[in-house]
Amino acid sequence: MLKWSVILLVIALIAGIFGFFNIVGAAVGVAKVLFFIFLVLFIVSLFTGRRGRSL
Template structure:
């Protein structure tokens, strides 16, 4: 998931450098959404992992 966010970020940077404003804006929006989805899933995974392991 994080690799997809980074891929869209790179696409946005290249599109912005070449002057494609609409494409750069769309790719940036997708990258932001994917990044926040990744963060939410990561936090859920941390919480689920902490709940599953019993304290010794």
């Protein structure tokens, strides 16, 4: 999924260069949503991740 965020960022940058502002807005919006979803999932995985057995 992180790959999709990077792809959308590249699409937004290329579209911005060519002046397609509607495409830029949509791609940036989707990229922001994916970024925050991944951020929340990362924080949750930090707290609920597997820990090694202590002896």
